Amino acid sequence: MILDLREGAGPATLRCDICVVGAGAAGLTIATEMSNSPLEIVLLESGGMEFEAPTQALYDVDLSGLPHPGSTQGRFRVCGGSTTMWGGQALPLMASDFEPREWVPHSGWPIVYEEMKPYYERASRFLLVDGMNFDTDLFKHLGTRPPALDAEQIWYHFSKWSPRPNLREVYLPEVRESKGCRLLLHANVVNLTLDDKMERVQQIEAQSLEGHKTTIQARTFVLGVGGIETARLLLANRKQRMNGIGNDHDLVGRFFQDHPSAFVGYLNSPQPARAQRMLNVFHKGGQKYSVRCTATKQWQQKHRTLNVSMGTTFVEEGTTVQDLKEIYTSLRQFRFSPGLASKAWRTALHPGAAIRPAYEFLIHGRSFTPNARMLIGLTSEQEPNPESRILLSDKVDVLGMPRADVRWRLTDLTLHTIREFASTLREEFARASMGTIEMEPWVFEDSAQWTAHITDQFHHIGTTRMDPSPRRGVVDQNCRVHGVENLFIGSSAVFPTSGHSNPTLTIIALCMRLADRLKKELE
Numbered sequence: 001m002i003l004d005l006r007e008g009a010g011p012a013t014l015r016c017d018i019c020v021v022g023a024g025a026a027g028l029t030i031a032t033e034m035s036n037s038p039l040e041i042v043l044l045e046s047g048g049m050e051f052e053a054p055t056q057a058l059y060d061v062d063l064s065g066l067p068h069p070g071s072t073q074g075r076f077r078v079c080g081g082s083t084t085m086w087g088g089q090a091l092p093l094m095a096s097d098f099e100p101r102e103w104v105p106h107s108g109w110p111i112v113y114e115e116m117k118p119y120y121e122r123a124s125r126f127l128l129v130d131g132m133n134f135d136t137d138l139f140k141h142l143g144t145r146p147p148a149l150d151a152e153q154i155w156y157h158f159s160k161w162s163p164r165p166n167l168r169e170v171y172l173p174e175v176r177e178s179k180g181c182r183l184l185l186h187a188n189v190v191n192l193t194l195d196d197k198m199e200r201v202q203q204i205e206a207q208s209l210e211g212h213k214t215t216i217q218a219r220t221f222v223l224g225v226g227g228i229e230t231a232r233l234l235l236a237n238r239k240q241r242m243n244g245i246g247n248d249h250d251l252v253g254r255f256f257q258d259h260p261s262a263f264v265g266y267l268n269s270p271q272p273a274r275a276q277r278m279l280n281v282f283h284k285g286g287q288k289y290s291v292r293c294t295a296t297k298q299w300q301q302k303h304r305t306l307n308v309s310m311g312t313t314f315v316e317e318g319t320t321v322q323d324l325k326e327i328y329t330s331l332r333q334f335r336f337s338p339g340l341a342s343k344a345w346r347t348a349l350h351p352g353a354a355i356r357p358a359y360e361f362l363i364h365g366r367s368f369t370p371n372a373r374m375l376i377g378l379t380s381e382q383e384p385n386p387e388s389r390i391l392l393s394d395k396v397d398v399l400g401m402p403r404a405d406v407r408w409r410l411t412d413l414t415l416h417t418i419r420e421f422a423s424t425l426r427e428e429f430a431r432a433s434m435g436t437i438e439m440e441p442w443v444f445e446d447s448a449q450w451t452a453h454i455t456d457q458f459h460h461i462g463t464t465r466m467d468p469s470p471r472r473g474v475v476d477q478n479c480r481v482h483g484v485e486n487l488f489i490g491s492s493a494v495f496p497t498s499g500h501s502n503p504t505l506t507i508i509a510l511c512m513r514l515a516d517r518l519k520k521e522l523e
Contacts, residue, residue: 024081074458088165
């Protein structure tokens with residue numbers, strides 16, 4: 001059932017077993033996992049079915065650290081959340097990402113990769129990607145083999161892309177038809193009320209921009225609203241706990257991480273077609289696979305770095321190839337925009353430029369970009385830094401909620417990681433006869449303002465980190481907020497470290513793990 005608070009729909013008080021805040025990747029995962037259970041779910045969503053500027057403005061932030069475009073550009077207050085706009089890249093964390101590393105302060109998870117592995121398999125099915133591993137299985141499936149890079153230093157593998165990344169389109173029908181789930185649109189959470197002992201959340205109050213209000217009373221509450229908004233909600237609820245909920249030890253909002261990324265140079269190859277065969281996008285069976293060259297655990301230990309991965313961007317001359325890509329993507333995702341016909345017509349007028357890309361795609365299952373510049377980009381893990389954090393601004397939004405103040409800060413360990421891996425890639429690509437990487441000057445210039453070349457990846461991580469001790473983490477190993485027995489967090493906010501991987505697959509896996517636990521506790 002779908003209700004809309006903007007229209008005043010629904011009773012003044014809703015009662016349920018589980019109230020989930022946020023109908024993005026996390027919320028939709030938990031709702032669908034519960035769809036066949038006897039438990040009653042209320043799923044709150046700030047937005048509606050379409051993008052609305054006044055609702056999106058509730059995500060406005062102040063910046064008191066490095067520039068962080070993803071604070072506003074990478075979050076969407078709409079049913080489906082950011083999955084309505086993302087590309088759908090799926091990649092798990094590496095086993096070593098869960099382990100403590102003595103050269104990376106605050107590293108280590110209270111759970112291990114083996115515990116996550118079955119949930120990663122389920123999360124892959126949820127994203128409609130295949131269950132093969134990310135290297136050897138795909139080498140065979142795609143009919144390729146890795147280049148002659150030193151496997152002790154560089155892991156050549158793939159990330160997978162969901163063929164239907166807009167999860168709302170895939171799973172909203174199931175939520176709508178579920179007898180036990182109610183989705184309430186335009187419901188902005190403005191208050192969490194604790195019981196008299198301040199050990200449980202008693203109710204959540206939500207309000208539409210038009211002033212319609214409702215109260216949700218539940219046995220259990222889950223915040224699935226992302227790394228920035230989770231911290232903001234907990235910090236802003238200061239009526240009963242002066243420092244906010246879950247913040248007895250001043251940890252909420254700290255350790256804010258993203259994936260610092262930068263273009264570091266260009267690959268000049270004597271055999272550009274061969275280089276593209278090795279590094280450009282692979283296609284098979286309606287699915288897309290991107291090549292990643294990632295630092296191995298051994299290499300990270302030797303050089304005392306963070307995790308880091310390389311990707312290649314192929315910048316073409318002219319527009320025909322880009323038109324082809326957009327046509328293919330639109331058809332694959334069943335999205336027919338008004339400009340699709342004009343792109344097809346423009347491509348038909350320049351058939352020559354499309355012949356080689358079409359041949360490579362149809363015969364070899366590869367993307368090919370004629371006359372391409374091959375840009376080398378690095379995506380690094382970020383050191384968990386307590387001074388990189390989400391705070392509350394003195395400004396408030398139209399609902400009277402304090403805005404988030406994003407203070408993104410990097411450490412020199414990020415620069416060290418980029419420099420070391422860039423050097424290794426340059427050496428290994430030359431040794432494997434793949435070409436010469438011409439590095440950007442800033443990479444090795446000590447006087448360069450290196451942070452000016454770094455951008456975020458819209459990945460908001462670590463603000464309510466996981467640890468068994470409330471003195472070191474906001475949630476325990478089961479994603480339960482310390483000191484609040486019925487409040488859980490389902491998002492990348494709970495990640496202690498970020499690895500190099502896009503976080504969504506891990507978010508979904510953790511939410512499936514949480515859903516399993518809640519079923520056992522509440523049914």
